[in-house]
Amino acid sequence: MKLKKLALACGVATAMMSNTFAASTLEEVMKARGLTQKDILAAAKTYTPTGGRDEYLAFSSGGQSGQVIVYGIPSMRILKYIGVFTPEPWQGYGFDEESKAVLAQGRIQGKDITFGDTHHPAASETAGDYDGKYLFINDKANPRIAVIDLHDFETKQIVANPLYKSSHGGAFVTENTEYVIEAAQYPAPFKNEYVPLEKFNEEYRGGVTYWKFNREIGRLDPEKSFTIELPPYSQDLSDAGKGPSKDWSFTNSFCTERYVGGIERGRPPFEAGCSAKDTDFLHMINWKKAAELVAAGKADKINGMDVLSIETAVAEGVLFLVPEPKSPHGVDVTPDGTKIVVSGKLDTHVSVYSFEKLMAAVDAKKFEGKDPYGIPIISMQDALHHQVELGLGPLHSQFDSKPCVAYTSLYVDSMIARWDYCEGKVLDKVSIHYNVGHLMTMEGDTVNPDGKYLVSLNKLAIDRFNPVGPLHPQNHQLIDISGDKMELLYDMPIPLGEPHYVMAMKADKLKPAIRYKSGWDSRTDKRSPYKTRAGREKTVVTEGKVEVFGTTIRSHITPEIIEATVGDEVTIHLTNLERAQDETHGFSMYGQNVQLSIEPGKTVTAKFIADKAGVYPYYCTEFCSALHLEMEGYLLVKPKGYKDSGEKAEAGAVYTQADYDKQVKTNVETQAVIDSVVGFITSQNYQDFPPVVALVEDATDQLNFAQEAKAKSEAAAAKQDWQNGALWANQWWQYQVKAADIGLRAKTYLQQHDSKTIK
Numbered sequence: 001m002k003l004k005k006l007a008l009a010c011g012v013a014t015a016m017m018s019n020t021f022a023a024s025t026l027e028e029v030m031k032a033r034g035l036t037q038k039d040i041l042a043a044a045k046t047y048t049p050t051g052g053r054d055e056y057l058a059f060s061s062g063g064q065s066g067q068v069i070v071y072g073i074p075s076m077r078i079l080k081y082i083g084v085f086t087p088e089p090w091q092g093y094g095f096d097e098e099s100k101a102v103l104a105q106g107r108i109q110g111k112d113i114t115f116g117d118t119h120h121p122a123a124s125e126t127a128g129d130y131d132g133k134y135l136f137i138n139d140k141a142n143p144r145i146a147v148i149d150l151h152d153f154e155t156k157q158i159v160a161n162p163l164y165k166s167s168h169g170g171a172f173v174t175e176n177t178e179y180v181i182e183a184a185q186y187p188a189p190f191k192n193e194y195v196p197l198e199k200f201n202e203e204y205r206g207g208v209t210y211w212k213f214n215r216e217i218g219r220l221d222p223e224k225s226f227t228i229e230l231p232p233y234s235q236d237l238s239d240a241g242k243g244p245s246k247d248w249s250f251t252n253s254f255c256t257e258r259y260v261g262g263i264e265r266g267r268p269p270f271e272a273g274c275s276a277k278d279t280d281f282l283h284m285i286n287w288k289k290a291a292e293l294v295a296a297g298k299a300d301k302i303n304g305m306d307v308l309s310i311e312t313a314v315a316e317g318v319l320f321l322v323p324e325p326k327s328p329h330g331v332d333v334t335p336d337g338t339k340i341v342v343s344g345k346l347d348t349h350v351s352v353y354s355f356e357k358l359m360a361a362v363d364a365k366k367f368e369g370k371d372p373y374g375i376p377i378i379s380m381q382d383a384l385h386h387q388v389e390l391g392l393g394p395l396h397s398q399f400d401s402k403p404c405v406a407y408t409s410l411y412v413d414s415m416i417a418r419w420d421y422c423e424g425k426v427l428d429k430v431s432i433h434y435n436v437g438h439l440m441t442m443e444g445d446t447v448n449p450d451g452k453y454l455v456s457l458n459k460l461a462i463d464r465f466n467p468v469g470p471l472h473p474q475n476h477q478l479i480d481i482s483g484d485k486m487e488l489l490y491d492m493p494i495p496l497g498e499p500h501y502v503m504a505m506k507a508d509k510l511k512p513a514i515r516y517k518s519g520w521d522s523r524t525d526k527r528s529p530y531k532t533r534a535g536r537e538k539t540v541v542t543e544g545k546v547e548v549f550g551t552t553i554r555s556h557i558t559p560e561i562i563e564a565t566v567g568d569e570v571t572i573h574l575t576n577l578e579r580a581q582d583e584t585h586g587f588s589m590y591g592q593n594v595q596l597s598i599e600p601g602k603t604v605t606a607k608f609i610a611d612k613a614g615v616y617p618y619y620c621t622e623f624c625s626a627l628h629l630e631m632e633g634y635l636l637v638k639p640k641g642y643k644d645s646g647e648k649a650e651a652g653a654v655y656t657q658a659d660y661d662k663q664v665k666t667n668v669e670t671q672a673v674i675d676s677v678v679g680f681i682t683s684q685n686y687q688d689f690p691p692v693v694a695l696v697e698d699a700t701d702q703l704n705f706a707q708e709a710k711a712k713s714e715a716a717a718a719k720q721d722w723q724n725g726a727l728w729a730n731q732w733w734q735y736q737v738k739a740a741d742i743g744l745r746a747k748t749y750l751q752q753h754d755s756k757t758i759k
């Protein structure tokens with residue numbers, strides 16, 4: 001009765017849907033779903049059939065989630081959330097000891113911080129172009145930079161800025177990733193002490209930090225990093241120079257009024273006091289020369305970091321200011337490095353500065369004055385190439401493969417402007433939904449942009465998606481920029497924090513691994529000292545400690561029983577023995593906050609105190625094989641002084657010779673099936689197909705395990721131990737089934753990929 005009602009209700013609700021399903025021609029589908037020709041064209045430009053790949057991979061900041069979001073372009077399919085500043089259970093990030101150590105590097109004054117406000121991802125560059133090796137991202141709330149290795153898409157390092165109390169203008173890399181740039185934001189004292197706001201001008205400071213990147217080891221080197229002290233202006237976005245300007249970096253600022261707020265004390269709020277003047281300052285820094293000065297011992301150590309004082313930076317000619325229209329936000333260097341595009345939220349213009357003119361003023365020492373800290377100011381007239389009126393609220397700019405073509409987000413107008421920064425002409429505009437922050441074109445911040453697509457990172461998504469409560473998803477809109485008119489193609493909801501910037505790289509630049517070298521600690525990129533081989537698993541019990549050296553492989557965890565006494569520190573090292581692609585095992589345990597992800601080859605460690613006597617089942621959390629549910633075990637925590645009764649555990653089922661014979665008969669038949677599959681594969685040119693070679697390797701592994709189990713079952717049978725004989729015969733069969741499964745996958749692959757007999 002109930003079912004009938006439900007069916008009726010569903011029938012009404014899905015009437016339109018079922019029409020769509022019944023429709024068999026394109027025209028019928030268009031009619032049923034109310035789609036226009038333009039919609040169909042947009043769909044055809046983004047739809048990626050099963051098995052298809054994207055041309056670009058986008059790496060998006062995950063905003064407050066503290067993670068990085070990876071998605072494909074043009075399909076806009078999300079591929080991964082990389083755990084960066086925030087624990088991420090699926091990847092075991094922040095749960096295994098190896099990744100906990102990475103998160104611990106990001107402690108702020110000794111305190112664990114388990115989130116980040118990520119803003120700007122930056123890919124490593126060689127000669128100003130993405131090289132596909134590393135990704136960096138900043139945390140605005142707790143000034144930190146993280147390093148992600150694109151070999152395995154894992155976070156390897158977090159550095160915390162020892163001077164700032166917030167930062168925004170990071171991460172941006174210099175042309176050959178010599179340095180990763182991180183600018184401060186809200187001024188604060190460098191020392192970790194109380195300083196009254198009355199001392200703002202004297203003791204609060206801003207700065208730009210240059211984190212030295214050591215490409216050999218793929219890590220930032222704090223010892224070789226340095227900071228340029230800056231006045232207490234709120235430094236904002238930064239960009240590194242390119243080509244002729246490659247030794248320089250540029251950092252915006254707002255609130256050069258140095259207003260300190262105090263709305264509750266009857267003073268006008270920050271927003272009024274920080275936007276009173278007509279102009280703020282663009283900071284222009286010769287980082288190359290600054291690095292030489294630091295190397296020559298001209299820096300002071302503050303909180304362990306080399307700091308070049310304003311005084312030294314000015315005296316040595318590495319720091320200059322240029323006025324820019326008030327409350328600027330984006331600063332972007334053109335691909336040829338000759339111009340710097342600055343957009344001001346409160347101005348309808350973008351200001352295009354000429355690097356050549358800036359250098360002419362520097363060389364001629366032609367300044368219009370000094371700021372209160374003695375920094376020379378180059379006049380706007382002397383530095384501007386021109387200003388171009390684009391619309392309301394210009395924020396960020398990116399570039400096209402076509403010379404002189406830029407795209408700028410118009411926050412207030414909710415539009416993207418395409419314009420010519422050489423001639424100063426607007427070329428086209430397209431509406432977006434709504435209030436765009438950053439925008440991004442393919443490789444659009446390199447020396448060699450690809451054009452093709454643009455993604456608009458909108459701040460509001462009102463009315464775009466099915467409502468899911470007051471907190472809306474973010475909306476990344478994909479726009480086709482290959483033609484004369486920009487065309488909106490697709491809306492992608494992002495359900496994880498507010499991304500600020502995203503960058504996209506040609507997918508074929510990336511060469512991610514499919515497995516680790518055996519027994520690998522992926523966070524330190526070294527062989528783990530806890531690597532355990534098959535057959536060498538052991539549990540070491542010492543006073544107050546239980547240490548397990550275990551393994552995982554389809555479909556068992558070794559060990560399956562761990563015994564401890566209450567109060568013991570339990571350490572479990574697990575090595576995934578798998579070599580096959582995508583054969584990750586998980587490991588989670590009741591009540592201990594343990595959740596590991598063990599990818600093929602990886603070794604990880606869980607550590608906890610067994611502080612309560614009891615029974616703690618554990619199991620594999622990845623559906624890895626037909627007997628995945630049986631991938632299980634028990635941690636038994638005994639009370640102190642517990643005496644075993646000496647009773648023998650009785651098995652639930654008893655096996656006889658008949659059971660043994662029956663299983664062996666099945667195994668012999670199964671082997672015949674396997675032999676025929678193997679016969680097929682080896683009759684093909686399978687060596688020409690690397691995925692099949694990998695599958696064959698894996699199947700061979702499984703068949704070797706089957707042989708070992710077979711030997712054990714026969715040995716037991718020889719002693720008339722039918723119980724163990726039958727069980728080992730069953731294990732032998734389990735391995736056969738896995739081998740057969742893999743073999744069939746290989747066979748299907750060959751049949752679908754045109755191997756020689758199919759031709």
Ligand code: CUK
Pocket residue numbers: 119120168237329395396437438500501
């Ligand atoms: S920011 Cu958020 S829209 Cu942090 Cu680059 Cu401009």
Ligand code: CUA
Pocket residue numbers: 554555584585586620621622623624625628629631
């Ligand atoms: Cu291993 Cu499920």
